[in-house]
Amino acid sequence: MYKIPELLAPAGTLESIRAAINGGADAVYFGGKAFNARRNAGNMDEMEITEAVALCRQYGVKVYVTLNILIKDEEFEDLVHYLNFLAGLGIDGLIVQDPGLIFLLQKYFPKFRLQTSTQGSVYGLEGTLFFEKLGFMRVVLPREMPISEADMIAGQTRVEVKLFCHGALCYAYSGQCLMSSMIGGRSGNRGLCAQPCRKKYQLRDADKHLIKEGYLLSMKDLNIKDRLNEVAQAGIDSLKIEGRMKSPEYVYAVTRAYREALDAVDEKRKTPSITEKELAQVFNRSFTEGRLFSDPQVIGDVVGRNRGTLAGHIIGCESGRLLIEALPDTVFSVGDGLSFGEGSEMGMRIDALFDLKGRPLTAEKPGIKVKVPSRFKVPVDTPVYRNHDARLTRRLKRASRTAEPAGQQPVRFRLRLALGKPTEVTAEAGEQVVTRVSDITPTAAQKLPLTCEMLSGQFERLGDTGYQFGGLDADIEPGIFLSKGELNALRREIVEALDAEQKEEKPVPVVFSLSHELPVKREVQKPLLSLEPVGRADFEALCGLAVDELVLPVQDLSRPQDCERPIACAHECGKRVMLAFPRIMDTAASARLKAHLEDFFGLHHDGILIKNYEVLNLFQNRPVYKEADQPFNLLNALAMKQLKEWQVDGGVLSPELSAAEAAGLAKRSAISCVLPVYGRQEIMVSANCVYNCADKQCEGCQRYQGWAALTDERGASFPLRKDIDNIIHIYNGDVLLLKEELKRQKHIDKWRIYATDEGSEELENVVSYYRNALDKGAFGPMPGRAGVRYTKGNFKRGVE
Template identity: 35%
Template sequence: MKRIELLAPAGSMEALVMAVQNGANAVYLGGTKFSARAYATNFTEKELEDAVDYCHSYGVLVNITLNTLLKDQELEEAVSYAHFLYEIGVDALIVQDTGLILRLKETLPDFELHASTQMTVHNGEGALYFTEKGIQRIVLSRELTFEEMRHISKDLGVETEVFVHGALCISYSGQCLMSSILGGRSGNRGRCAQPCRLPYDLIDEQEISRAKAYLMSPKDITAIDDLEALVDTGVSSLKIEGRMKRPEYVAATVKSFREALDGEKSPTHRQNLLKVFNREGLSDGWFFGKIGSDLMSFHYPKNTGVPIGTVKGDGALALTKPLRKGDGIRVGEKGLTVEGLRLKGQVVDVAEEGSLVSLLGRGKLPAGPLYKTYDAVLMEELRRSHNGLYDRKIPLTAHLVFKPGHVATLSLHHEGNTYEKSTSSLVEQALKAPLLKERVEEALKKSGENPFVIDTLHFDVFEEGFLPVKVLNELRRLLLEEVVAKEIQSKKRPLPKGQTPKLPSIKAPSATHLRLVAISTKDQLKAALCHGAKELLFYPFYRGAEYVSFSDIKALLASKSDLKIYVKVSNILRQELHGVLTRVRNLEEAGPLAGIVTNNAGVIRALSKDFTIIGDYKLNLMNSKALDFYGEDLSMAMVSEELNKKELKALTDKERYITLLYGRQELMHSEYCPVGATVGGMKKGTPCNEICMTEHFRLKDRMGETFPVMTDIFCRSYIMNGKPKNLLDTSKEISAMGFTAHRIDLTTETYEEATRVVEAFLTEAPLPLEAFNRGHYKRGVE
């Protein structure tokens, strides 16, 4: 199998050591600042430098996550932190914030940057867009199939990284605002509260629950059984998710994938991966297309464990798999650690399959299916996979000159460098017994606290003589320490001086006093036209007869020359991208479009030369430099929905931004559909019955809050905020800050509701509502 990078997570030093010792080619980890796993242990600056040096001594690359969105007051601190990382020899930064990317290109132009999966790169045009902007590697969205990976990696020649094992976000990464909007904990800033792991009801228009489960909680994915096909796609790096997982998880995943990549396939790989962590099993994700309910962990959102029997009504355990003292077990939500077992009246530490046993100690389990969540024997075996920092050895070939009357000289070549050390004393004539060649070889082939070992020794000159063995040991130690020091030092570098890179030119705002009305349904269009709206934004992708379509837009372009018509092009377009681009271009056969609104980098690359492009709010522009990254490709952009009043005031060039004054924010954009996977009957091999064409559904959480589920013509779903954001009573205040362009979004509103919203928007009047939210205008995000 072709050599390919295996990239492991490291949420702690112990996990990092396990990754290196079990064969990772590279690791990714976060410091204490600006990492998308804010709740991981993470590394202090001293710990980071030690970790980087340790990895480089093994030739393992180190990628640091600087992949959160940054506020204006944080940006320069992040740049300074990147300078520190550059100096200590970090190999690459994983980044999301385009303002940070721009600043790094200004100050550290040769620092390798990888586009985080938070940048939602999911089509070839998007991958090319960011590589043309100086990004070395693209971490592709997890939703892509092998076929799509192959197109981007092989056909287009883009360096790519893909997730091959671990937890799956149910929304496209970078397109989720659910944790942020509902609880103020932003996934874009590493603080996701994981609302997808909570239970929901799927309710219909009659308030009847049609499904109840952990409807948004996916299984973890794995490609352990499909590595040959995956490697054949041409991707450059296979990434394991898990910076929040225990070190033994890292050991198990890296060991299994390393062995499988090296041709040592075994059924135990999948078995062990299930044992260390799974949610109702492991899925293929989207590697081979949509699989509906087979993707999901509907019944239990945490580590399920593996089934090992049942607990009977009297508390006895009927085992179908072995159970040991120290194992962790559960029934439903109740779990415990086995303190001991009683088998046929005898206290035992181990019970084999087929046994009927009872538990010792005070812990009891209810009747039901029994799962093992912690395998004590496996965990101990994984911990032993590194008894020390340097168990795994890199073999070297050395040459020795050993001749009485001369110093003994040991030399070797490694990675293009020649190393040589000599003893401080001469080899003596043997007065009694000479030092045997075998004893010399034994001393020089010892392994110490060092990643290298001399496993082949050539005696270029060997004549009988004598040296104390401790002198040979010192000779070996000094030589190998020099190799390590060279490997570490070669990665460190001084900060560049005198850099004056050319910055992207900025396009003037296309419409500084824009009053944009975003419309979803035909009834909303009637309401907008009846009440004088002249600047209209359409999203022709929602599924259902009530929604505005491409043909409706074309008819409007042909008949209403006094309107400025904008089209919002979907944030997610995969194989359908070029077909959609053709449909957008064909609209101008009926009349000119005022512009395109999108977050999709592929759309920006394809259309920016021919259309005015406005960035949408999930472009996640959180600081004043972020929009500059796009240069002349964007004329304007929506501000981030995660900025508060104070942060909005701090933005510069406010005339280039549009604010959202009203609308249900799109909380998730997902390849998965909770309607299709439940009442739609979709699973692997069974298509959806398209019930969303005739019925409407909402998700209902534990607190009774509901969230409309909308679907599109590509069978993707959108989870919308149940309560609209309403800042219409602050429109004058926001305009006084310097923002001159504003927008409202109509999604589920009726004709009557749309009428009230449009009237209030166009007259700058407040809109009293019984239920609404202020977005982040007052509070902001962590």
Template identity: 30%
Template sequence: MIKKPELLAPAGSLESLKGAINAGADAVYLGGKLFSARAYATNFDTETLKSAIDQCHLFGVKIYLTINTLLKNEEMDSLYNYLLPYYKQGIDGIIVQDFGVLNYVKKNFPDLPVHGSTQMNSHHYEDINLLEQLGVKRVVLARELTLSEIKTIKENTNIEIETFVHGALCYCYSGQCLMSSILGGRSGNRGRCAQPCRLQYTLRKGQTLDRNYKSKHFLSPKDINTIEVVPELIDLGVDSFKIEGRMKGPEYVAGVTSIYRQIIDEYIEKGNYNKLMLTKHHNTLLELFNRGGFSKGYYYGKKNEEMLSMDNPKHQGRVIGEVIELHNKKITIRTFEPIREGDVLEVGADNTIPDKLKVMEYTDKNKHLKFILKNPYKGKGLNTIKALKVYRTKNELLLKELKDQYISTDKNILLSATFKCIKNEPMVLELKDKNFKIIKKGDKVEQAKKQPLSKEKVANQIKKTGNTFFAIDHLELIMDEDIFVPISAINHLRREALETLENEILSKYRRNNEATQSVMPVFSHTNTSKKVIASFETIHQAYHALSIPDLDSIYVSCHPGEYGVLEAFIKRCHEKNIEVYVLLPYVSRQKDATRHSEWINQLEHSSIQGYVVKTLGQLKQLQNSNKEIVLDYNLYAFNNYAINEWEKLKAYHYTVSPELHYKDMKKLPLEQFDLWAYGHLPLMVTDQCITHSMKTCNKQNEEQYIIDRYHKAFRVQSKCDGCYNVIYNTNPTVLIDQMENINRLNIKGLRLHFTNEKKEDIIHITSSFIEAFKHNKMVQLNIKDFNRGHFLRGVE
């Protein structure tokens, strides 16, 4: 028998919650007022969220709370009181990114299921097995995975797997993006992403601008639409299908949920689905929201240019007409299908005409519409005009139908009732739904002295369920004919019975056991010897650092096939008392599993001091290694609880998050941390390839850049061996003028990360930091354009 997956819908507001439940969601996810990755959604205050929990549970719908941001030490203190009322009310689980939150919840709320957010970047079964080892019940997979990789994950893991089936995609691997944070101070890891991926950029190769791709939205993926992929995901045994969209309106949530509900149910029941209906569903989804069409995501492998909305990252709607005449400010269009008053039309896929044309009056007899534009048209003539398609970006009728069916109309829990009203006995009201039955007794029934109660009047009173979620669709009355009971007594009995039934249903979700608040983990601070670390993308570049006196360590990226070169390099380093650590790749996918495992085995037999680890799977593979493990900055040690959790995995050496203000660092045991003190910070790690999106290739590793609206150039490095790109910040982070603050922190090591710097620059920069950090000398670097990251400004 085919396993039926959970259909999980977003709820950014009470209306969206109602729309999701009424449209058939099995579960919803939402955020409260704190710690949510959608800080700009409406979200729910305490009492509203508690009511939402009850509303979901009355309809048999699960509800998950997002606490999927990184928390600073001082914020951990408020997590207990924030979570406690939802825990007691019966929240079904929480979605987390921060390992500190994971640690905290296990200590304080041990019976509360925890789901690993997609921001944990789980793209290999080893990632998931490590999370299972830590007590995670479900993992939301990275969105870059193919069906084949999901199949392998299901075959090699035991916990629940959740995948996205519809909605917006991040350009970068989830949780790896620092672009919004570093450029604008709004951190995606803190729920405030400003979406710089939706802006325009120009492509530059070397020093030459590519005129064919000027001002394109290179980083803007289309939304995914997997209505055709659903059967394969069901067959793979995926446990939960997630719809993205907590920032979307209730009609969007209801419409998308209802379509996936139909497709899932039809496939489960019949083993197939009506392909003729797919066109209708597809058109509905286009009108609800799309960015120049949809993609199927990465499920069939990436097709770079087909996945991107490079011309227009905003809602494009659906083609419903064309321009037939355009002169100065007057435009005439012909429509292919009926449109309605209130519809909004736009001309051209890339908003050729910026005006939004709102339909004020329309009849089916008149297929031509005329509008007056705000500004004169400055196009290139008749051929251009006839090529212009007209898109409907607001379908008034569709939105009204969705609102009427799923949002304005209340869904009820249907009850059968039996009301006994026998003379000289107490009233008895029995209420039943498919799972519960309660019986309530009321006042004693008297013989009527004047006008006896009629069955019609009693039935009307019993059926008044008020503002509850119940409705009585079957009522059996067992009554004597000459009786009297005050109407107020019948109403009281009905209200009491409905309240008892509601409490009976909800009681199985309530948690009455008292959680106890843990104390913040405290680490003994010890003085540590200061280390300067030079970090390199290649062994060839790392050789430039061997002549630098007093350099302590080198972190270097290298690849299978370079073992002999690495061994020779290690020997040279050890001759100069320099430690060597290998930088592991940002991504370790299933296709690289065999090669990566063999590489780790080789490295285990080498004389390196340790590894700089970037994924959970890498950490899992190295749990039995005798070499030192350094967690890179993307495996966040944002708070003491996170450190406590990492220590369970024998990881004791960390990298300070680039998003922490130096004052936020003070409570961390910094003698166990490296601080990124120099280098072009990687802003995005992406499965997409900039040059492949332009239908070319960059295996020659030519210097390439994307240029933003402020003419800042961001270098894009092609990592062809792992098939991903890294986009670096335009200017380096430089903290050499912050040595007074750094020295107060008792930091373990300063990390200087070099990408494309020349030999003389590497030597000068490294030597200067050694003088400043280890020898307390005043040193200045002659670097014109640089930044200090978040060291002095932090993030909200």
């Protein structure tokens, strides 16, 4: 299915909106001052958003607003006010991730067209089908997905699919990163990621031997401009440029480069106005075509910031000045930003330029040797990178503000004219079609009868209406006549009708009450004690522990029979057993599970622990206890209500909740609430191998499986595990341990212990600690081991 996709550009400000329009965007996405995943971007207030929507309408550019963060219960009142405002603007869609927000929108604001955010964590076909069933207009596919899988999904679903095409990549699966949250309380799921993945780390094995060091989690920037023909062949509906925190000049340059590349694919060839080097110059951490096109080099462990482009090299250093020889195509200018060496950790701004004799340069020339003032020395032969090009920025600034717009919205007219009969006029502008029957009636022509050319001559005079003439079809009875004044009146009448159709009546504001929607539930007298191990090893040994429930990880989706003995063993010991399928399930994995679904359903387990929308879609209509795990990011009580609508019976509360927030959520939860009380909290899960071996023999790789550790520049250590599917799991260095504060959690149905790297004796002590608290009301001595620090995580402070 060949299709030229919509080009979707980012915008953090009104200036970026204009830059995107001038760059040739088909659509833009932006957020308001709150409730979006780039809270540190400029963003726009309600007045600016109104102006932005009007501007986009004038040029036929679609508008999608981001509401793609997790919402706290106390924020819903302000959120409803914001949604009432957006409902009156006639925007083209909302981008969302929070299940609670999805519930609110579909029940109270059903006219909004919804798209999933990348934070929503859809991994493959089954997840896409889940949101298709919900009535979403579009699903964004993960940046870890190959184009062949995206092609297949586009061909097997009715919902639109979107891919990222350019910009920053996250090391972790989007929506599944808690690293910034756990380190400093700044949640990526709430739009305040501090980007700890862009820092330096050391990777050490279980014996603390250094394996490698550098920017081990820092991804290169995505750039698939040269692969757009394959994207079109795959039938992708939308291509998304990342960059709401970037400058208007960046937005213009990238949008223009992709517009011209897409036009070339569509055989509308023009000479490119943005060169490859200029595209790299505006921002890059080195480019990759990503996992979308199976590029093995997606991690840029040498540099963690914008390095720009290679511009020359150092040829000398003397008395506060650096001598630089520019590359043949490079012209240095005052105001340029430079960085030195492959790591680009040291840099400066050019405040003055001199020739080799120390005279100020009066003419800028390519490829020459120059002197620049510098407060530090740089070794000879060090490569010089330019990370800010002052001349290019000035050019892009002019173009982003004054370049020829992408064009006003085209309108096509159809007329039916007959002697003595009212004239019928139809106007089509995008998806809007209006028809009017006018009182103006043709008379018999005395001299010049009416023709299509005469009609077109008057109807193309659209002036500043916001429309451009897109053509005219007319059914004209021979020998009739209308004056120019009458034709102009017909044009004005139909354009006004089209405007009225596009300016929909503002909806009646929604009044919402969380307490009315969610009544208080009864207190829980004694929660169950559950334990989830990180793997299957020694599962049967866990059956002897004093817990009420065990979670059994399913590792081979093609062998349900492997679960029979562990389930039987647990049941013999009086334990409930929950099956847990892998956290990450692409289309192939989901297909394996689907092929054996009846067998897994027929096992004598007590429920399914669901970690993604793929498994939810497969088990949604099955009569079995279903529990949504931490990856669903359950931060508000409406999310629990939505899960109930999705036939889910329980949910694990987000580890980003404070104690008070958890208590408030559980008090109004429509389903059972599970609270993590102990264990190493998983803060990243990634398909990008941190070992990043030089030979890239990744297929079927068995190297480095097991435990290792990342150490940051402050000395903090983060345990790391590579599983049998070569997925990387990174854990918080401090172990979660909740105790006395649990007594104030009156509505929690289940406590969960996470077992990772504990020894058998230590794990037994942990279970006894919580068993005593449940059975006797007292915790007793705290379990502990040498060298391990304990934390309440976000339970004490919450997140911003």
